[in-house]
Amino acid sequence: MKKHKLMSKFLFQIALLVFVPKLMAQDVLTVDQAVQIALKNNYDIKIATNELSVDQENNSIGNAGMLPEVNASLTKNNSIQNSKQTQSNGTVTERDNAKNNRLEYGVSLGWTIFDGLRMFARYDQLKELEKQGDVQLKLMVLTKVSDVMTTYYDLVQQQQLIKALDTTIVISKQRLKTAENRFLIGKAAKLEVLNAQVDLNTDSSTLLKQKEFYETTKIRLNELLARDLTTNFQVTEEVVVDDKLQLAELKSMTEKQNLQLQLALISKRVAELDLKQTKAGRYPTVRLNTGYTFVETESSLGFTSATSSRGLNYGLTATMPIFNGFSQNRNERIAKLQVENSALVAEQQKQTVNAQLASAYQTYLTNVELAKLEESNEAIAKKNMEITLDKFKIGTVPTIEFRNAQENYINAIARNSNSKFQAKISEIVLQQIAGNIKF
Structure with a gap:
């Protein structure tokens, strides 16, 4: 019991030696803080936000063609010609470089008052496209939040693994020192010292590679947060996994909140409105026209040297398609096929999402059980290493047995950490499918 307490104290001192200076030197970034920074800075989210703004701007009755068009126009024509006129009484008039000027300006208004209800279908479609942009923005946000959380955990x-490797290096150094002391007093061969040195170098090499991987992942997280890539930070020590998720509840949320399903249904509605606009081509188009025009002319030759007029003009134009090479029938058939395809895609998407949910939930259950198992394995491996270390110090176990206990302990820590990470990722995937990630 006393040896166990001494060993625990020894490991605690190692942890303090290795990690306290690092924690004091770096700010601890929580997962919630990382998500909020990404929501504010991430470039893909900003782009999706601007694209939604474009859809919102396009969603107007004017863009749908419901409002009149008002145009101002000005036309000024001048000519210089050699002219010859023969009148009915035989009189001939000629003039070289005769000038003719015409100035016309005014305001006109055109308003389509009926187009087979195409404009109303177009307006409904613009509303659906705005909804589509909103869902696409939410999907982008959900995806990036999931990426941030996955990278964070x-x-x-990796931080836990570095901690374990730091611990094993301290133990390997103690083993090397013990081996050297035993060699000096003649209780061990030089081979034992060399083996201890090789194992220490191996542990140091593994730690260096792990630290490199850790730093590159920090750069990746900074990239997702769209901030200075050299920003230094520390992450929390533990991963908390929600092991109470229920498939029935997740399925219910998925049916209501899954963004891929919502996009598929919106696409189907857009296709239906396309068909409605295509069918409008069978009906007449009625357009009102009016305007106020000013006209002034000057002529160097002729009965009238100058004229001017102004006034209101108005009228109505109606056009009715009669035959356009069967294009109307072809366009309607194509539009109907597009509606049918969009309905099939929606059904396919529903099946795909349900399959993803069922598969992800099974993975989640497995990973949760593995996390519990590996936590128990780590505790067993730790106790085994403590006992072996005590025996090694008094020389009752060979070097290879101690090294095996040491490696088993480190591997158990790595497996335990990885199992918790995989369980957390499974949880995030399920919440993402259900559209229920909190941020």
Whole structure:
């Protein structure tokens, strides 16, 4: 019991030696803080936000063609010609470089008052496109939040592994020192010292590679947060997994909140409105026209040297398609096929999402059980290493047995950390499918 307490104290001192200076030197970034930074800075989210703004701007009755068009126009024509006129009484008039000027300006208004209800279908479609942009923005946000959380918990896992490797290096150094002391007093061969040195170098090499991987993942997280890539930070120590998720509840949320399903249904509605606009081509188009025009002319030759007029003009134009090479029938058939395809895509998407949910839930259950198992394995491996270390110090176990216990302990820590990470990722995937990630 006393040896166990001494060993625990020894490991605690190692942790303090290795990690306290690092924690003091770096700010701890929580997963919630990382998500909020990404929501504010991430470039893909900003782009999707601007695209939604474009859809909102396009959603107007004017863009649908419901409002009149008002245009101002000005036309000024001048000519210089050699002219010859023969009148009915035989009189001939000629003039070289005769000038003719015409100035016309005014305001006109055109308003389509009926187009087979195409404009109303177009307006409904613009509303659906705005909804589509809104859902696409939400999907982008959900995807990026999931990426941030996954990368963050990957860092937590790697940080735990670095801690374990730091611990094993301290133990390997103690083993080397013990081997050297035993060699000096003649209780061990030089081979034992060399083996201890090789194992220490191996552990140091593994730690260096793990630290490199850790730093590159930090750069990846900074990239997702769209901030300075050299920003230094520390992540939290633990991963908390929600092991109470229920498939029935997740399925209910998926049917209501899954963004891929919502996009598929919106696409189907857009296709139906396209068909409605295509069918409008069978009906007449009626357009009102009016305007106020000013006209002034000057002529160097002729009965009238100058004229001017102004006034209101108005009228109505109606056009009715009669035959256009069967294009109307062809366009309607194509539009109907597009509606049918969009309905099939919606059904396919529903089946795909349900399959993803069922598969992800099974993975989640497995990973949760593995996390519990590996936590128990780590505790067993730790106790085994403590006992082996005590025996090694008094020389009752060979070096290879101690090294095996040491490696088993480190591997158990790595498996435990990875199992928690995988369980957390499974949880995030399920919440993403259900459209229920909190941020």
